[in-house]
Amino acid sequence: MSRRHLGIFTAAVLAAASLTACGGSGDDSAGSGKTLTYWASNQGASLEADKTILQPELDKFEKQSGIKVNVEVVPWSDLLNRLLAAAASGKGPDVVNIGNTWSASLQATGALVEFDDATLQAVGGKDRIVPAALAAAGAPGKPPAAVPLYSMAYSLYYNKKSFADAGITAPPTTWEQLAEYGKKLSTGGKWGLAIEGANPSENAHHAFTFSQQYGGEWFDSAGKPTFDTPQNVSAIKRYIDFMAADKITNPSNAEYAQNQSVSDFANGKAAMLLWQSAGSNLKTQNMPADAYGVAPVPFLASPPAGGKKVNSMVAGINMAVFKHTKNRDGALSFVKFMTSDEEQTILNRTYGSLPAVKTAGSDPAFTAVEQKTIQETLVTTAAPLPQVPEESTFETLVGTAMKELFADAASGKPVTEESVKAKLTDAQQKMR
Amino acid sequence: MATSTTAPDADQREPRAGAPARGPARRPRGPRRSLLPYLLLAPAVVLELAIHVIPMVVGVWMSLLELTQFHIRNWSTAPFIGLENYRATLDVNSAAGKELLHSFWVTLVYSLLSVGFAWLLGISAAVVLQRPFRGRAILRALFLTPYALPVYTAVITWSFLLQRDTGLVNHVLVDQLGLLDDRPFWLIGDNSFWSLLVVSVWRNWPFAFLCLMAGLQNVPGELYEAAAIDGAGFWRRLRSVTLPMLRPVNLVLLLVLFLWTFNDFNTPYVLFGGSAPEQADLISIHIYRSSFKTWDFGSGSAMSVALLLFLLVVSAAYLLITNRRRDDHA
Numbered sequence: 029m030s031r032r033h034l035g036i037f038t039a040a041v042l043a044a045a046s047l048t049a050c051g052g053s054g055d056d057s058a059g060s061g062k063t064l065t066y067w068a069s070n071q072g073a074s075l076e077a078d079k080t081i082l083q084p085e086l087d088k089f090e091k092q093s094g095i096k097v098n099v100e101v102v103p104w105s106d107l108l109n110r111l112l113a114a115a116a117s118g119k120g121p122d123v124v125n126i127g128n129t130w131s132a133s134l135q136a137t138g139a140l141v142e143f144d145d146a147t148l149q150a151v152g153g154k155d156r157i158v159p160a161a162l163a164a165a166g167a168p169g170k171p172p173a174a175v176p177l178y179s180m181a182y183s184l185y186y187n188k189k190s191f192a193d194a195g196i197t198a199p200p201t202t203w204e205q206l207a208e209y210g211k212k213l214s215t216g217g218k219w220g221l222a223i224e225g226a227n228p229s230e231n232a233h234h235a236f237t238f239s240q241q242y243g244g245e246w247f248d249s250a251g252k253p254t255f256d257t258p259q260n261v262s263a264i265k266r267y268i269d270f271m272a273a274d275k276i277t278n279p280s281n282a283e284y285a286q287n288q289s290v291s292d293f294a295n296g297k298a299a300m301l302l303w304q305s306a307g308s309n310l311k312t313q314n315m316p317a318d319a320y321g322v323a324p325v326p327f328l329a330s331p332p333a334g335g336k337k338v339n340s341m342v343a344g345i346n347m348a349v350f351k352h353t354k355n356r357d358g359a360l361s362f363v364k365f366m367t368s369d370e371e372q373t374i375l376n377r378t379y380g381s382l383p384a385v386k387t388a389g390s391d392p393a394f395t396a397v398e399q400k401t402i403q404e405t406l407v408t409t410a411a412p413l414p415q416v417p418e419e420s421t422f423e424t425l426v427g428t429a430m431k432e433l434f435a436d437a438a439s440g441k442p443v444t445e446e447s448v449k450a451k452l453t454d455a456q457q458k459m460r
Numbered sequence: 461m462a463t464s465t466t467a468p469d470a471d472q473r474e475p476r477a478g479a480p481a482r483g484p485a486r487r488p489r490g491p492r493r494s495l496l497p498y499l500l501l502a503p504a505v506v507l508e509l510a511i512h513v514i515p516m517v518v519g520v521w522m523s524l525l526e527l528t529q530f531h532i533r534n535w536s537t538a539p540f541i542g543l544e545n546y547r548a549t550l551d552v553n554s555a556a557g558k559e560l561l562h563s564f565w566v567t568l569v570y571s572l573l574s575v576g577f578a579w580l581l582g583i584s585a586a587v588v589l590q591r592p593f594r595g596r597a598i599l600r601a602l603f604l605t606p607y608a609l610p611v612y613t614a615v616i617t618w619s620f621l622l623q624r625d626t627g628l629v630n631h632v633l634v635d636q637l638g639l640l641d642d643r644p645f646w647l648i649g650d651n652s653f654w655s656l657l658v659v660s661v662w663r664n665w666p667f668a669f670l671c672l673m674a675g676l677q678n679v680p681g682e683l684y685e686a687a688a689i690d691g692a693g694f695w696r697r698l699r700s701v702t703l704p705m706l707r708p709v710n711l712v713l714l715l716v717l718f719l720w721t722f723n724d725f726n727t728p729y730v731l732f733g734g735s736a737p738e739q740a741d742l743i744s745i746h747i748y749r750s751s752f753k754t755w756d757f758g759s760g761s762a763m764s765v766a767l768l769l770f771l772l773v774v775s776a777a778y779l780l781i782t783n784r785r786r787d788d789h790a
Contacts, residue, residue, distance in 0.1 A: 105733070109752055116532045133755070136529045226648065228735055280625045283647045285733055417529055424753040428735040435648040435737060457555035458754065 069125035115139035135173035136417035164412035174346035176384030199323035210276025220276030222289035222298035225434035228427025238263035243334025255456035272437035282438035308380035523761035545762035582668025607666035615730035622646035675709035
């Protein structure tokens with residue numbers, strides 16, 4: 029190689045390298061002594077709203093304990109990546125919120141403090157916590173990697189006026205009814221059911237519920253993926269068919285990923301919505317609470333053999349403590365504070381969710397129809413998503429496959445058993 | 461007299477006496493001078509190591525490990541699996557390999573079209589704005605606006621414009637002009653590729669315009685005058701004067717634009733989010749999804765290394781070919 033060629037080669041290496049290099053950002057703020065850093069998930073209408081809601085409570089904690097908590101509200105789209113970066117680098121906040129479906133995935137990194145009996149005792153005791161919520165806080169057979177903070181479940185929200193106008197007197201209890209009502213409601217530019225079709229996590233939650241009703245599982249007992257079983261194919265097809273076959277969902281919903289389906293419901297463009305604790309969001313969008321009804325998520329009219337009576341995941345937000353914290357005791361006392369009866373009542377009342385502790389359910393706010401329905405669902409018909417380390421990968425792969433199926437349905441391409449199976453097989457093969 | 465004769469003698473002798481002293485003083489300066497270039501280069505070498513070489517070596521090492529959430533906290537303990545990540549991600553018979561190959565073709569076509577259109581728009585605008593006329597400065601500033609806007613702001617605005625129901629694009633096409641009966645999707649399905657291409661060209665062409673405009677400043681006016689005397693028309697002048705004179709600028713511009721576009725992450729990520737439609741699933745998003753969404757950093761690294769090698773070969777081939785042609789012309 030001549031000298032000039034060597035020069036060209038070197039220039040090419042550097043040019044290509046500079047363009048493929050990617051960087052990450054670290055946050056070196058692990059608290060010590062009298063301060064803690066807390067990443068809160070976005071629960072309210074905006075990041076600012078959350079900060080306004082949380083700050084008085086954090087001030088209260090500072091007054092009680094002398095520990096100042098610096099809070100940062102992290103949007104959902106960034107949260108998992110930020111948590112992963114903090115876990116990998118050993119730098120970052122002391123206390124974090126995690127979506128409860130990620131518990132086992134994040135637990136597998138070994139970066140979170142595990143709440144064994146003694147640690148649970150230090151934050152108030154295991155017996156106070158709602159068992160279903162605690163089951164969704166870590167891998168089975170291991171101490172939980174987090175403590176439940178807010179509990180939620182899916183419900184069916186329906187527009188009372190639209191129902192009355194269509195002559196429908198009660199919310200649907202079966203999917204067949206929902207499709208039938210949806211057809212009556214899909215007229216005049218309005219639609220029966222709003223769906224968040226381009227949001228992989230949202231899709232994955234429905235994949236879980238429908239699969240349970242059809243007797244399917246996403247992982248076998250050894251933790252191996254079982255994505256493309258006939259039960260799962262039927263389950264996913266049933267959900268996509270609301271758009272593809274029943275045509276009760278606006279094809280535009282196939283590009284929704286920013287909670288536009290909630291807005292469509294609030295604005296009267298769609299008569300039904302499947303959502304977790306939508307009440308506070310609907311309120312900020314000026315939909316009065318008496319304009320909509322809340323009912324349990326429907327079931328199949330005649331479930332196949334093995335079908336389970338599950339109509340929601342156990343949804344919720346957990347609180348976790350990073351092992352790298354320099355103030356473990358302070359972090360645990362903050363968790364204890366946030367899961368105390370008083371704070372559970374204040375925060376869950378504001379967010380429209382349910383307390384994750386048994387002792388804080390007496391506030392009148394939790395006896396509203398929405399909260400009653402969530403409570404009922406959590407106690408009787410909700411099940412936790414598979415608590416396996418690959419759970420977050422399942423959400424991405426299956427949720428994205430469903431996004432593509434919705435795109436097909438929206439653009440008029442046929443969605444068949446074969447096309448659904450092909451997508452699920454592809455997704456399964458990408459699991460390592 | 462004696463004093464008058466000895467004084468100059470002394471003056472003359474002094475330098476002589478000093479000469480041997482100066483001699484050895486010059487010799488140590490030799491090695492010091494040869495060390496100086498290395499010292500001056502040292503900061504660049506250190507930075508180069510820190511910014512490029514070490515991350516690259518780490519990236520290659522990571523591509524040989526089974527690096528998932530189980531080992532991310534202490535990645536040096538991840539099991540060494542040799543070339544397994546490469547086999548799994550590059551095997552075109554596997555689902556992952558097929559998807560990567562699909563992404564590769566999408567990215568290649570996208571990059572070639574984006575660079576082609578950006579260059580065409582850039583050269584057209586640069587040639588039109590070469591002659592002074594009223595309002596030229598305003599037009600120049602206007603043309604450069606897409607380049608000056610922050611990427612996120614610009615692309616998120618495009619994503620609003622391209623929404624099916626509420627976007628301005630469909631409003632104009634369907635409601636105002638009546639060109640289409642049905643509202644098409646721009647952010648999902650087949651059209652998503654073209655949406656991405658339009659946004660990419662919109663972002664890239666001002667850079668091409670800027671470089672080409674700067675290049676045109678260096679073309680001597682006499683060449684055009686001579687060409688005009690010879691009776692050359694606009695196209696002939698463009699072909700025989702402008703393009704040959706812009707050749708050095710074009711060589712760099714096209715390579716840089718291609719590399720940028722091929723690796724572009726911001727545009728698809730902001731336009732579609734972390735899971736782009738399969739028709740617009742660029743390789744950068746694909747690698748991001750493997751690494752950060754499915755937590756398989758080993759496979760992500762393997763794909764990054766393969767991508768680096770590909771771009772390396774493309775860049776080297778391009779530079780070799782264009783240099784050889786330049787030598788032929790010289």
